[in-house]
Structures are given as C-alpha cells and as structure tokens.
Amino acid sequence: xxxxxxxxxxxxxxxxxxxxxxxxxxxxxxxxxxxxxxxxxxxxxxxxxxxxxxxxxxxxxxxxxxxxxxxxxxxxxxxxxxxxxxxxxxxxxxxxxxxxxxxxxxxxxxxxxxxxxxxxxxxxxxxxxxxxxxxxxxxxxxxxxxxxxxxxxxxxxxxxxxxxxxxxxxxxxxxxxxxxxxxxxxxxxxxxxxxxxxxxxxxxxxxxxxxxxxxxxxxxxxxxxxxxxxxxxxxxxxxxxxxxxxxxxxxxxxxxxxxxxxxxxxx
Amino acid sequence: xxxxxxxxxxxxxxxxxxxxxxxxxxxxxxxxxxxxxxxxxxxxxxxxxxxxxxxxxxxxxxxxxxxxxxxxxxxxxxxxxxxxxxxxxxxxxxxxxxxxxx
Ligand SMILES: [Zn+2]
Numbered sequence: 001x002x003x004x005x006x007x008x009x010x011x012x013x014x015x016x017x018x019x020x021x022x023x024x025x026x027x028x029x030x031x032x033x034x035x036x037x038x039x040x041x042x043x044x045x046x047x048x049x050x051x052x053x054x055x056x057x058x059x060x061x062x063x064x065x066x067x068x069x070x071x072x073x074x075x076x077x078x079x080x081x082x083x084x085x086x087x088x089x090x091x092x093x094x095x096x097x098x099x100x101x102x103x104x105x106x107x108x109x110x111x112x113x114x115x116x117x118x119x120x121x122x123x124x125x126x127x128x129x130x131x132x133x134x135x136x137x138x139x140x141x142x143x144x145x146x147x148x149x150x151x152x153x154x155x156x157x158x159x160x161x162x163x164x165x166x167x168x169x170x171x172x173x174x175x176x177x178x179x180x181x182x183x184x185x186x187x188x189x190x191x192x193x194x195x196x197x198x199x200x201x202x203x204x205x206x207x208x209x210x211x212x213x214x215x216x217x218x219x220x221x222x223x224x225x226x227x228x229x230x231x232x233x234x235x236x237x238x239x240x241x242x243x244x245x246x247x248x249x250x251x252x253x254x255x256x257x258x259x260x261x262x263x264x265x266x267x
Numbered sequence: 268x269x270x271x272x273x274x275x276x277x278x279x280x281x282x283x284x285x286x287x288x289x290x291x292x293x294x295x296x297x298x299x300x301x302x303x304x305x306x307x308x309x310x311x312x313x314x315x316x317x318x319x320x321x322x323x324x325x326x327x328x329x330x331x332x333x334x335x336x337x338x339x340x341x342x343x344x345x346x347x348x349x350x351x352x353x354x355x356x357x358x359x360x361x362x363x364x365x366x367x368x369x
Contacts, residue, residue, distance in 0.1 A: 035356075080352045111352035112343070141358035145342040174338035199285070200334065206273040238284070240275040 001247070004254040004266065005029045005229050007106070007135070007169055007187060007216035010057055010068070011049075017219070017226045022064035024230040028266045030069040030258060031057060032106035032135050035077035037221050043087040046074065050091070054098040067266055069258070071105030071135050072096070079110070079119035089122060096130055102261045103127065105135025106169065109147040112139060117154065124158050133261050134166040138175065140194055148175045152182055165260055169216070170195055176208050185257050189218040190228035198232040202239055210245050214253045270331040296323075318361035 002025050010018070010031055021029075031053060033046075040046060053070040061068035072095055074088040095101060104127040109116045127134050134155070139147035148168065155161055168179045169187035172195065179186045188204060189195040196204070201215050219226040229250055236246045258264040274281065303316065310316075322337045330336075343362045 077356050111355055111358075112348055113350060113352050114348045115351045117348060139358070141360045142341055142343045142362045143358050145339065146345065150348070172338055173332070173335035174342065203274075203334075206275070 001025050001233070001251075002027045003229050003233065003250040004214075004258075005217050005219075005226070006167075006214055006254040006258065007032060007189065007218050008226060009034050009218070009220035010061065011052055012221035013219055013226055015060060015063075018061060018064045018066060021226055022066055024227055026066055026229075028067040028069065028254075028264075029061065030071065030102060030135075030254075030264075032071040032137070033073050033075060034106065034220065035075045039078055043084070043091060046088045047091055050095050054095055054100060058100050069100045069102045069264060071103050071133075072101060073104050073107045073123055074119065075106060076108050076110040076116055076120070076137055076139075079107075080113055080115045082115055082118045082122075085119040086122065089119075089126060092126065093130065096132070099263060102258060102264055103133030103135060105133075106137035107134065108137035108151050109139050110137075110143070112143050112147045112150060117150065120151065120154055124155060124161065128158055128161055133258070134161070136166060136168045138168060138170045140170075144170070144172065145174055148179065152179070152184065155184075156182070164212075167214070167257055170218070171204075172196060173200070173204065173207075176204055176213075180208060180212060185212045185214070185253075188213065188215045190215060190225065190232055191218050192223055192225065198228065198235040201232050202236050202241065205236070205241070205245070205249060210248050210253070212253070212257075213249060214257070215249055314363035315359060315361040317364060321364075 005021065005026055008029050008031060010029065033049065033053060050072055057070070058068040072092050074085045079085050104123055107120055107123040109120060124134070136151055138144050138151065152168070155163065155166055163183035164185070167185040167187055170189045171179050171186045176186050188201045190198055190201055205213065215229055215232050217226050217228040218224060233246050233250050255266055276284065303310070318341055322340055325333050325337050325340065341361045
C-alpha cells in the first residue's frame with residue numbers, strides 16, 4: 001500500500017534507505033530544512049544545503065519512483081543568533097520559485113529563547129509575505145509543552161495566517177489536543193527514545209481521532225528509522241483499525257495538507 | 268474513573284499483544300534503579316531521578332491519561348523566556364522541581 005513520509009531528512013540517509021522505502025510503498029516524501037548536527041559557519045553553507053534540497057535530492061529520490069519535495073528555513077537549533085539567521089533568511093526567497101518547494105519549515109523553537117522567538121516571527125512573516133505553507137518543529141522533551149504554546153501564540157498573533165495551512169510537528173500526548181483544538185494540523189513523529197512509538201501513535205489516533213493528523217519518521221542522522229511509517233501502519237492494522245483510517249493518516253491527510261500547495265500534485 | 272473505550276482491541280487481546288513487551292520494559296526500569304543504587308556517588312540530588320520517581324507514582328494511581336500526565340510532569344512549567352540558549356542545544360528530559368515535589 002502506498003504511503004507518504006511527510007517529514008524525513010534524506011540528505012542524512014543512504015540510497016539504500018530510498019530503495020527500502022520504495023519497496024515498503026513510499027510514493028512521496030517532504031524534507032524540511034534542518035540542523036546538520038553542527039553549526040554551519042556561514043550563510044553560504046545554507047545556500048549549498050538549499051541547492052542540495054531543491055536540485056540534487058529530488059533526482060536521487062526519482063531513481064526509486066519517490067517524489068521529493070522540500071521546505072526551507074534556518075532551523076531553530078541554529079536560530080539563536082538573529083543576525084546570522086536574517087542573513088540566511090535573505091537567500092530563501094530566491095529558492096521559493098523552485099518547483100519542489102512547498103513552504104517554510106521546519107521553523108519553531110528549540111530552547112524557547114527570546115532570540116529563537118525573534119527568528120520564528122521573522123519566518124512567519126516570510127511565509128505570510130510569500131503565501132507559503134508552514135511546517136513547525138516543536139522543541140524536545142521538557143521544552144516541548146512550553147514551546148508548542150509559544151509557537152502557536154506567535155502564529156495566531158499573525159491574523160492573516162490560516163492555522164489550517166500550518167502543521168505543528170512532533171506532537172505527543174500532552175500537546176496534540178491543544179494543537180488540534182486551535183485549528184492546526186498535527187504531526188506525530190515516530191522516533192526512538194525521544195518522541196512517539198508506533199504504539200503510542202496508534203493510541204493517539206484512537207483517543208484524538210484521525211482528522212488533521214499525520215505520521216512521519218523524521219529520519220535523520222540520529223538513531224531513527226526511515227521505515228517507521230509503514231511500521232505504524234502495521235501496528236494500526238493489527239489492532240483492527242480500518243484500512244480507510246490507516247490510509248487516511250499515512251496518505252490522504254498528508255496529501256490534503258500538502259496539496260494546499262499546487263506543486264504537491266501526488267495522485 | 269474509567270476511560271472511554273476507544274481502543275478497538277479487547278482487554279484480553281491488549282494483554283496478549285503487549286504484555287511481554289511491557290514486562291521487559293518494567294524489568295529494564297527496575298534494573299536501571301538497581302544499577303543506580305549500586306553506583307558510587309550522591310543519590311539525592313539529581314532532578315531527573317526525582318522526576319522519574321514522581322512519574323512512577325502516576326503509573327499506579329488508576330486515573331486515565333497516564334502518558335499525558337507523565338509528559339506534563341517532565342515538562343518545563345515556567346513561562347518566561349531566556350534571551351539566548353548560551354550555546355545549549357540539547358534537552359535533559361526533565362525539569363528541576365523548585366518546590367521539591369512530594
Ligand atoms: Zn525534522
């Protein structure tokens with residue numbers, strides 16, 4: 001069965017992973033701009049990264065019949081220096097015309113600082129100015145609950161942004177309800193140790209429903225699993241979730257949210 | 268208080284499907300606490316261990332939404348924002364409880 005992994009960092013994965021994902025039914029992925037595990041020394045490092053995301057990675061995915069789309073930003077882990085972040089943000093508009101760019105992401109907060117919030121607000125303004133979809137990274141562990149609320153407040157302060165065009169990712173049991181209640185889309189990340197397991201993702205669907213919610217692997221350079229979306233599908237199936245509901249959270253919902261950008265033409 | 272019946276499996280099937288997995292996780296937790304006891308050093312000061320101890324009480328209180336409540340217990344309850352992160356990028360998984368907890 002076909003699925004979409006709407007959040008995965010393929011620049012950190014091997015070509016074998018593309019092959020395995022294709023074999024498991026992956027037809028499309030979207031790759032948000034992210035931290036490389038070290039801080040880039042200049043905005044030129046981001047220029048090269050954005051070229052990799054928009055030019056090279058779609059070709060690598062295409063070898064396996066997988067459509068590759070991307071999101072651009074300076075990620076929150078490098079967003080604690082507003083001066084540097086603004087230099088990086090100044091090069092983003094040049095890439096927004098690329099055919100596989102879906103929006104601004106993954107923006108948000110990491111350690112919930114005033115500097116990060118300044119950079120987040122600038123990104124929200126950039127998305128508003130260019131009418132872009134937004135993909136939000138919420139902080140890790142003890143910082144998630146507080147950070148998720150600050151992020152939603154910052155977006156809502158921008159009255160012209162429709163929360164239905166914003167996906168708040170990495171939700172867990174303590175944040176998912178508020179995200180959905182405030183009209184945003186929610187993403188569950190199946191990431192060993194620090195985020196959701198396939199079992200907990202299935203629990204969350206059972207408790208909070210399958211509307212405006214998706215699952216993703218967020219596979220990257222850390223210990224992560226690029227096949228976690230099909231594993232969550234198997235978990236839902238063994239519990240007796242309907243085929244339609246499984247298809248909804250792993251294919252239809254991502255397609256509906258992402259399809260708000262006309263470039264996402266996955267059938 | 269009983270939770271709404273939203274899981275499509277029967278209780279028997281939930282136990283059949285998941286008991287072994289969570290039996291193993293519980294023994295892992297017990298072994299971790301034993302390991303901590305057997306290690307040299309101060310055993311009173313670490314805020315993460317204090318949060319873990321509080322969290323284990325939630326497991327036995329018989330109330331719904333244990334996962335949510337444990338996540339909240341491990342969360343930063345403050346609302347003020349520091350100016351910058353002073354180079355910190357990571358998170359520790361718990362927040363130092365200023366009221367000392369229970
Ligand atoms: Zn990510």
